[in-house]
Amino acid sequence: MNILEKITQNKASFSKSERKVADVILANPQTAIHSSIATLAKMSDVSEPTVNRFCRRLDTKGFPDFKLHLAQSLANGTPYVNRHVDENDGPADYTNKIFESTMASLEVARQSVDVQVVNRVVDLLTQAQKISFFGLGASASVAHDALNKFFRFNVPVVYFEDILMQRMSCMNCSTGDVVVLISHTGRTKSLVEIAQIARMNDATVVGITSADSPLSHECTYVLSLEVPEDTDMYMPMASRIAQLTLIDVLATGFTLRRGNKFRENLKRVKDTLRGSRYEKRNE
Amino acid sequence: MNILEKITQNKASFSKSERKVADVILANPQTAIHSSIATLAKMSDVSEPTVNRFCRRLDTKGFPDFKLHLAQSLANGTPYVNRHVDENDGPADYTNKIFESTMASLEVARQSVDVQVVNRVVDLLTQAQKISFFGLGASASVAHDALNKFFRFNVPVVYFEDILMQRMSCMNCSTGDVVVLISHTGRTKSLVEIAQIARMNDATVVGITSADSPLSHECTYVLSLEVPEDTDMYMPMASRIAQLTLIDVLATGFTLRRGNKFRENLKRVKDTLRGSRYEKRNE
DNA sequence: AAGAAAAATGTAATTTTTTGACATTTTTAA
DNA sequence: TTAAAAATGTCAAAAAATTACATTTTTCTT
Numbered sequence: 001m002n003i004l005e006k007i008t009q010n011k012a013s014f015s016k017s018e019r020k021v022a023d024v025i026l027a028n029p030q031t032a033i034h035s036s037i038a039t040l041a042k043m044s045d046v047s048e049p050t051v052n053r054f055c056r057r058l059d060t061k062g063f064p065d066f067k068l069h070l071a072q073s074l075a076n077g078t079p080y081v082n083r084h085v086d087e088n089d090g091p092a093d094y095t096n097k098i099f100e101s102t103m104a105s106l107e108v109a110r111q112s113v114d115v116q117v118v119n120r121v122v123d124l125l126t127q128a129q130k131i132s133f134f135g136l137g138a139s140a141s142v143a144h145d146a147l148n149k150f151f152r153f154n155v156p157v158v159y160f161e162d163i164l165m166q167r168m169s170c171m172n173c174s175t176g177d178v179v180v181l182i183s184h185t186g187r188t189k190s191l192v193e194i195a196q197i198a199r200m201n202d203a204t205v206v207g208i209t210s211a212d213s214p215l216s217h218e219c220t221y222v223l224s225l226e227v228p229e230d231t232d233m234y235m236p237m238a239s240r241i242a243q244l245t246l247i248d249v250l251a252t253g254f255t256l257r258r259g260n261k262f263r264e265n266l267k268r269v270k271d272t273l274r275g276s277r278y279e280k281r282n283e
Numbered sequence: 284m285n286i287l288e289k290i291t292q293n294k295a296s297f298s299k300s301e302r303k304v305a306d307v308i309l310a311n312p313q314t315a316i317h318s319s320i321a322t323l324a325k326m327s328d329v330s331e332p333t334v335n336r337f338c339r340r341l342d343t344k345g346f347p348d349f350k351l352h353l354a355q356s357l358a359n360g361t362p363y364v365n366r367h368v369d370e371n372d373g374p375a376d377y378t379n380k381i382f383e384s385t386m387a388s389l390e391v392a393r394q395s396v397d398v399q400v401v402n403r404v405v406d407l408l409t410q411a412q413k414i415s416f417f418g419l420g421a422s423a424s425v426a427h428d429a430l431n432k433f434f435r436f437n438v439p440v441v442y443f444e445d446i447l448m449q450r451m452s453c454m455n456c457s458t459g460d461v462v463v464l465i466s467h468t469g470r471t472k473s474l475v476e477i478a479q480i481a482r483m484n485d486a487t488v489v490g491i492t493s494a495d496s497p498l499s500h501e502c503t504y505v506l507s508l509e510v511p512e513d514t515d516m517y518m519p520m521a522s523r524i525a526q527l528t529l530i531d532v533l534a535t536g537f538t539l540r541r542g543n544k545f546r547e548n549l550k551r552v553k554d555t556l557r558g559s560r561y562e563k564r565n566e
Numbered sequence: 567a568a569g570a571a572a573a574a575t576g577t578a579a580t581t582t583t584t585t586g587a588c589a590t591t592t593t594t595a596a
Numbered sequence: 597t598t599a600a601a602a603a604t605g606t607c608a609a610a611a612a613a614t615t616a617c618a619t620t621t622t623t624c625t626t
Contacts, residue, residue: 015603016592033351036583047605052585063584064347064612068316071351072358085535091402094539098532099393103386110382119374137556138431145424149518187560214561235432235553237531241524248520249381252368256377270518273420277470278497298574299621319612330576335614346613347583 003069004029006058014057020044021054025070033071037063098237105227105238106245112226113246121206121221122253125150128178128204132158134166134194135182138236142182142208142243149251152269153258163190170194173203180206184227184239186213195219208243286352287312289341297340303327304337308353316354320346381520388510388521389528395509396529404489404504405536408433411461411487415441417449417477418465421519425465425491425526432534435552436541446473453477456486463489467510467522469496478502491526 007022014022024044025032032040041048055066084101085094125131131150135143140161147159160166167190170179179198183191186209195205195218207219216222223246227239290305297305304327308315315323324331338349367384368377408414414433416426423444430442443449450473453462462481466474469492478488478501490502499505506529510522538545 017604034348037585038583048583049585049606050604053604064350065317067347068350068354071354074355085539087539089539090398091405091536092398094535095396095398095401095532096393098535099389099396099528102528102531103389106382106386106389110379113378113382115373115375115378118378122374138428141424141428141431144427145421145523148421148424152518185560187562189559189561192561235435235531235534240428241527244524244527245382245385248385248518249378251518252377252381253374256368256370256372276472277468278472278475279470300575320614321612331612332577332614333575336575 003058003060003066003073005073010058014054017044017046017050018054018057020046021051029070029074033067033074102238102241106242109225109227109238109242109245112224113249114224117221117223118249118253121223122250122257124178124204124206124221125155125250125254126257127176128155129174129176130156130158130178132169132173132177132179132198132203133182134160134179134191136161136163136188136191138240139182139184139243142240142247143180145244146180146182146247146251149247150254153251153254154265163194166190166194167197170198170203171201173198173201175202177201177203178206179203180208181215181219182208182243183213183215184210184225184236184243186210186215188215191215192218208246285356286341286343286349287356293341297337300327300329300333301337301340303329304334312353312357316350316357385521385524389525392508392510392521392525392528395507396532397507400504400506401532401536404506405533405540407461407487407489407504408438408533408537409540410459411438412457412459413439413441413461415449415452415456415460415462415481415486416465417443417462417474419444419446419471419474421523422465422467422526425523425530426463428527429463429465429530429534432530433537436534436537436545437548446477449473449477450480453481453486454484456481456484458485460484460486461489462486463491464498464502465491465526466496466498467493467519467526469493469498471498474498475501491529 004026007026011019011022021040021044024040035043037048037051041051044051052063055063058066058069060066060069085097089097133143133146133150135141143159144161147157151157158169160169173179177198179194181191181195186192186207192215195207195215198205199218199220204221205219207215207222207224209215209219209222209224211222211224211226216224225239225242225246227242287309290309294302294305304323307323307327318326320331320334324334327334335346338346341349341352343349343352368380372380416429416433418424418426426442427444430440434440441452443452456462460481462477464474464478469475469490475498478490478498481488482501482503487504488502490498490505490507492498492502492505492507494505494507494509499507508522508525508529510525
């Protein structure tokens with residue numbers, strides 16, 4: 001809710017004097033946020049309370065509050081712009097562009113996540129007998145990462161890259177098992193088949209995939225992610241970052257649900273690694 | 284220039300009372316912009332002029348001006364790092380916090396990337412006889428992902444999770460081979476050893492790791508990433524997202540270096556997948 | 567370790583800014 | 597044309613921010 005747009009929109013409903021104020025502000029918003037109500041009144045050739053009334057008409061608490069909103073609108077230059085890599089970009093250019101567009105994609109993805117479903121899936125995972133993570137291609141490494149996170153929770157976790165192993169694993173599923181299938185497009189045939197097999201064997205199937213895809217229709221729960229992918233590159237990039245972040249969200253939900261004592265346990269798991277590492281001097 | 288970061292940065296140079304003010308503001312910036320100087324002074328248990336002096340120390344004209352800056356920083360969507368997941372967070376809270384802190388970490392990581400080194404590493408990769416990606420634990424899935432990207436380029440790519448395979452593979456290295464080692468801490472013993480083995484066999488070793496870590500000292504080139512990690516969770520999260528993004532940067536640099544014809548080739552690789560997928564109706 | 571100098575912080579008064587109450591003017595509509 | 601309603605302005609009260617100066621705390625020297 002950008003206040004500058006709001007001024008433009010509501011301009012018709014303003015009174016004559018209020019419109020004078022609006023014009024002055026729209027003409028030079030940067031000056032407006034650094035002016036006092038007296039200065040602004042003089043610039044608009046209007047009395048001070050009129051400026052105040054103008055502010056209230058825009059649903060702000062008063063002039064200072066209005067300035068705050070205005071300042072935010074001015075700052076709000078859509079933080080992360082989705083910029084595409086260009087053929088002539090130097091290393092600095094494409095490095096920044098990729099980081100920035102990844103951040104932009106994450107923002108879009110964030111807004112597309114249904115937290116209700118997240119909550120239900122976390123519930124499922126905490127109660128699962130066995131958790132399987134399957135993906136193919138770029139999503140295989142996401143599943144791989146999920147394995148790395150969830151196996152720390154001391155729950156039976158399964159991960160395979162091989163589609164035959166995936167199928168066989170799903171054939172052996174039973175009630176209480178959760179199968180998480182990861183696919184950006186949701187159109188990979190063998191994954192859709194795996195979803196069917198898992199469900200036939202009473203497992204709960206969670207899809208991290210696009211809404212309304214063939215895979216999504218075969219899942220018990222769908223965590224859909226809307227991610228703008230730069231198709232010029234012919235490689236999945238932002239999509240799998242969003243998937244990984246969602247895995248982080250699930251893992252975090254899991255640990256929160258399990259409570260404090262469980263967190264201490266995680267620390268112990270992490271501390272086990274110490275022997276395999278060089279000590280840090282300043283700690 | 285984000286004022287929240289500025290506060291965090293300059294915190295050391297503040298006086299005791301000023302730090303109290305800083306803490307209150309950092310803890311709840313959203314409240315701060317809606318408070319008067321008196322309220323904020325009371326919240327910080329400090330006198331009003333102290334708050335005012337605090338504002339001036341940050342190069343603002345005074346308290347109102349400071350609030351303006353703060354409002355802009357908050358509006359910027361610049362999600363700021365300090366948003367750690369809290370025990371009592373609901374699904375909406377932790378979902379947003381994780382996405383936001385991931386984005387914030389990417390921003391920090393972006394600024395820490397040395398594009399000169401990126402450029403040199405891209406050079407190396409395009410000329411490599413064979414490229415190996417090795418990582419362990421959470422970084423294994425990053426290496427896995429790198430495999431998925433680079434094998435499309437029709438270059439011999441190697442990836443192993445097993446440390447013995449990694450070692451053996453490095454024993455067989457020769458001039459022209461590039462070994463990319465991924466480790467957030469850079470303290471994993473076996474990876475450091477692998478770096479030594481690879482270098483003894485004339486391979487070029489590229490480390491995606493922390494600056495000044497044991498691993499970084501054994502590498503020919505170090506792509507250091509500075510990533511603020513939420514250690515409360517006892518799991519690597521933001522670090523591997525940053526690593527993956529860096530892999531994307533390298534892959535993108537690679538394709539750009541190879542030129543247009545090569546890009547068409549990538550498209551063909553992607554199109555090969557069509558048979559394994561359900562067709563999309565509207566395309 | 568004592569004491570002077572410097573820095574930090576607080577108190578209280580002053581100034582600036584904002585807001586509210588009410589009077590006046592302008593607009594609207596019968 | 598005129599009464600009612602809406603809009604606007606004047607001025608005073610209230611709130612907020614800032615300044616000047618006093619007091620306390622810290623730091624450094626001897």
